[in-house]
Amino acid sequence: MAIMDADYLVIGGCGFLGQHLCERLLERGYSVRVFDIRKTFENEKITFIIGDLCKKEDLMAAIQGVSCVFHCASPSPLSNNRELFHKVNVEGTKLLIQLCKWAGVQRLVLTSSASVVYEGKDIKGGHEDLPYAAQPIDAYTETKIMQEQIVLAANTKDFYTCAVRPHGIFGPRDPHLLPTAVDLARRGKFKFIIGDGKNLVDFTYIDNVVHGHILASENLGGGSVVCGKAYNITNDEPIYFWTFMTQIVTGMGYDAPKYHLPYLLVYFIAVFLMLISRLLSPFCHFIPSFTPMKVALAGTHHFYLCDRAKKDMKYKPLVSLDDGIRKTIESFERLKNGGEGDS
Numbered sequence: 001m002a003i004m005d006a007d008y009l010v011i012g013g014c015g016f017l018g019q020h021l022c023e024r025l026l027e028r029g030y031s032v033r034v035f036d037i038r039k040t041f042e043n044e045k046i047t048f049i050i051g052d053l054c055k056k057e058d059l060m061a062a063i064q065g066v067s068c069v070f071h072c073a074s075p076s077p078l079s080n081n082r083e084l085f086h087k088v089n090v091e092g093t094k095l096l097i098q099l100c101k102w103a104g105v106q107r108l109v110l111t112s113s114a115s116v117v118y119e120g121k122d123i124k125g126g127h128e129d130l131p132y133a134a135q136p137i138d139a140y141t142e143t144k145i146m147q148e149q150i151v152l153a154a155n156t157k158d159f160y161t162c163a164v165r166p167h168g169i170f171g172p173r174d175p176h177l178l179p180t181a182v183d184l185a186r187r188g189k190f191k192f193i194i195g196d197g198k199n200l201v202d203f204t205y206i207d208n209v210v211h212g213h214i215l216a217s218e219n220l221g222g223g224s225v226v227c228g229k230a231y232n233i234t235n236d237e238p239i240y241f242w243t244f245m246t247q248i249v250t251g252m253g254y255d256a257p258k259y260h261l262p263y264l265l266v267y268f269i270a271v272f273l274m275l276i277s278r279l280l281s282p283f284c285h286f287i288p289s290f291t292p293m294k295v296a297l298a299g300t301h302h303f304y305l306c307d308r309a310k311k312d313m314k315y316k317p318l319v320s321l322d323d324g325i326r327k328t329i330e331s332f333e334r335l336k337n338g339g340e341g342d343s
């Protein structure tokens with residue numbers, strides 16, 4: 001059955017970022033089509049096509065008759081599936097580019113990650129020209145690096161691509177950050193601050209990430225300075241990691257972490273547990289709560305400059321960190337200590 005042309009196709013549009021992106025695009029009067037492996041919401045203004053990014057026949061049904069594609073799909077960054085990361089983030093992205101060209105799509109905006117330059121060591125005011133991590137912190141990040149390289153290399157005089165690099169996205173309907181932190185707190189595993197608690201990081205409220213994506217798409221086109229480039233998008237308000245996390249967990253009704261543990265001690269325990277987990281994997285499925293990736297992110301500086309986005313796209317955050325934290329906590333009533341999710 002023929003489907004209506006659309007201004008935008010949002011791949012991964014039923015996810016956390018994807019749904020917020022669709023909502024804002026509709027508010028701005030754009031027509032929106034969603035392609036996702038699952039359907040998580042209803043909206044009569046949106047055409048949903050459910051399929052797998054890795055399957056050519058699925059994607060062909062969605063890719064025709066759109067002006068711009070947002071590629072937000074990825075397996076969960078907290079899952080531990082190297083093969084799936086490579087299948088979706090690398091092979092799926094290659095297929096997407098091939099079909100964009102086949103269908104005559106002119107613009108592709110990739111949701112990459114600021115972590116593509118992060119090797120688990122301090123980054124203070126990181127800019128986009130830093131080299132890709134030679135030793136990525138995990139398989140997810142390894143495939144995000146490959147994905148971004150593929151997309152930016154695909155930019156030509158007829159097919160315009162760019163990448164948006166958000167960091168530490170949070171907000172209503174976040175399925176990763178807040179639920180994981182609340183689960184740790186609920187299980188009594190949020191009593192300790194890893195390191196001295198003075199590591200500055202970026203957390204980015206979802207509305208600002210969406211804003212950066214829409215600006216990127218609107219500025220992407222023939223002869224544009226945006227073509228073939230990556231852009232950090234953050235709240236531009238670096239905050240102590242443990243100050244942010246404490247505001248989140250106390251706002252959700254749990255106690256603030258009190259005691260400090262040496263960063264290197266926790267990091268090497270996490271590496272040891274990861275090795276045990278791999279050794280035991282043929283016999284049992286044991287995933288440690290504290291992986292080396294999480295511990296590194298919890299114990300090092302990692303904040304980035306948005307100067308390039310400010311200059312090329314006139315980006316500036318729409319929602320402050322404080323307002324974003326307040327809105328997020330208000331939206332997660334069901335996960336509050338003693339709430340319905342406490343069963």
Ligand SMILES: NC(=O)C1=CN([C@@H]2O[C@H](COP(=O)(O)OP(=O)(O)OC[C@H]3O[C@@H](n4cnc5c(N)ncnc54)[C@H](OP(=O)(O)O)[C@@H]3O)[C@@H](O)[C@H]2O)C=CC1
Binds near residue numbers: 017072165166175
């Ligand atoms: N959350 C964060 O802090 C950050 C996220 N990013 C990037 O932002 C993007 C969006 O992340 P986020 O919204 O948090 O993630 P979500 O997991 O909420 O959304 C991703 C969506 O893509 C879907 N998807 C996964 N595999 C496929 C596939 N093979 N075919 C079609 N759809 C698929 C997912 O379905 P299912 O859930 O069933 O897998 C999900 O609906 C990702 O590319 C991520 O790498 C970058 C920086 C930070």
Ligand SMILES: CC(C)CCC[C@@H](C)[C@H]1CC[C@H]2C3=C(CC[C@]12C)[C@@]1(C)CCC(=O)C[C@@H]1CC3
Binds near residue numbers: 077113176177295298
């Ligand atoms: C050690 C614990 C106290 C950490 C609890 C919070 C974490 C679950 C989150 C803190 C930083 C977050 C983060 C991501 C996922 C959730 C956290 C680890 C990403 C890995 C998501 C995908 C990306 O592209 C990069 C993000 C960096 C920050």
